[in-house]
Amino acid sequence: MTPDLMEDGARRLARTAAPEQGKTESGGREAGFSRIATPGEVDVTHGRILYLEDVHRSFDGFKAINGLSLDIAPGELRCIIGPNGAGKTTMMDIITGKTRPDKGTVFFGSTIDLLRHSEPEIAQLGIGRKFQKPTVFEQLTVFENLELALKTDKNVMPSMLHRLDSRQSDRLAEILHTIHLADSVNRLSGNLSHGQKQWLEIGMLLMQDPKLLLLDEPVAGMTDEETARTAELFLTLKGQHSLMVVEHDMSFIRTISEIVTVLCDGAVLAQGTLDEVQADERVIEVYLGR
Numbered sequence: 641m642t643p644d645l646m647e648d649g650a651r652r653l654a655r656t657a658a659p660e661q662g663k664t665e666s667g668g669r670e671a672g673f674s675r676i677a678t679p680g681e682v683d684v685t686h687g688r689i690l691y692l693e694d695v696h697r698s699f700d701g702f703k704a705i706n707g708l709s710l711d712i713a714p715g716e717l718r719c720i721i722g723p724n725g726a727g728k729t730t731m732m733d734i735i736t737g738k739t740r741p742d743k744g745t746v747f748f749g750s751t752i753d754l755l756r757h758s759e760p761e762i763a764q765l766g767i768g769r770k771f772q773k774p775t776v777f778e779q780l781t782v783f784e785n786l787e788l789a790l791k792t793d794k795n796v797m798p799s800m801l802h803r804l805d806s807r808q809s810d811r812l813a814e815i816l817h818t819i820h821l822a823d824s825v826n827r828l829s830g831n832l833s834h835g836q837k838q839w840l841e842i843g844m845l846l847m848q849d850p851k852l853l854l855l856d857e858p859v860a861g862m863t864d865e866e867t868a869r870t871a872e873l874f875l876t877l878k879g880q881h882s883l884m885v886v887e888h889d890m891s892f893i894r895t896i897s898e899i900v901t902v903l904c905d906g907a908v909l910a911q912g913t914l915d916e917v918q919a920d921e922r923v924i925e926v927y928l929g930r
């Protein structure tokens with residue numbers, strides 16, 4: 641999608657957007673078009689669920705993100721690799737609204753300008769993020785963790801007292817199965833293995849039905865068997881959700897990847913299949929070693 645196309649779409653949508661809609665702390669950005677075309681849906685008619693163009697972010701003069709452009713197709717499982725300090729975490733911080741870029745374009749679908757939204761709004765829009773360390777409620781059971789994570793109707797009290805309806809119960813059961821924890825439903829989360837906690841946290845994200853999932857080093861610290869099962873899990877999620885996975889584990893990436901993006905110095909250094917990027921001299925130089 642070219643910037644022209646996006647601007648054109650923006651102009652068309654701006655004519656119909658309510659004046660206050662999408663107004664955020666970033667305030668006065670001119671194109672008032674940060675809205676969802678159909679409530680609850682992301683407009684992916686241009687074939688992109690995530691679109692970053694020429695994004696920049698400096699910290700005390702250091703260019704952590706330096707002209708980063710990339711896009712992700714709906715249902716894609718994109719792997720991101722790159723050396724330490726390449727800007728991978730900062731990129732995710734920008735997508736999720738934790739960090740604001742100095743300049744650039746960041747769109748969710750073709751109509752939602754993420755730079756006009758706060759971090760909680762972005763989560764609400766359907767972008768889920770999993771940090772490297774699992775953060776489950778250790779004193780609660782697997783079931784209770786998933787129940788708590790459920791995106792409840794705003795009119796319904798979002799608490800343990802809220803009884804799940806049959807659709808929600810079915811969804812919870814399906815997710816339990818997907819994350820390989822159907823047999824552990826009543827176990828205290830604190831007693832799960834590291835890998836199981838990671839899956840539970842992914843399950844908690846799935847309960848909120850995200851369109852896009854950002855996963856930071858999901859298999860770090862996992863056993864080989866857990867890593868293999870995580871690969872299986874991601875391959876199941878692909879298609880139903882779009883995934884962006886930052887990982888250093890090359891054999892894991894080989895199992896799950898289609899397109900791999902290599903970040904370096906805050907921009908895309910190379911992109912292609914794992915074989916293609918592994919054969920790229922520049923990638924070998926900065927990341928893979930000789």
Ligand SMILES: Nc1ncnc2c1ncn2[C@@H]1O[C@H](COP(=O)(O)OP(=O)(O)OP(=O)(O)O)[C@@H](O)[C@H]1O
Nearest residue numbers: 699700703704722723724725726727728729730731
């Ligand atoms: N809040 C901040 N203040 C100052 N410098 C920062 C800040 N956040 C990131 N940086 C710097 O920006 C650069 C990119 O960091 P980032 O964490 O995004 O890289 P990364 O690719 O995720 O690295 P790693 O693989 O080690 O996690 C690093 O040099 C880091 O020190």
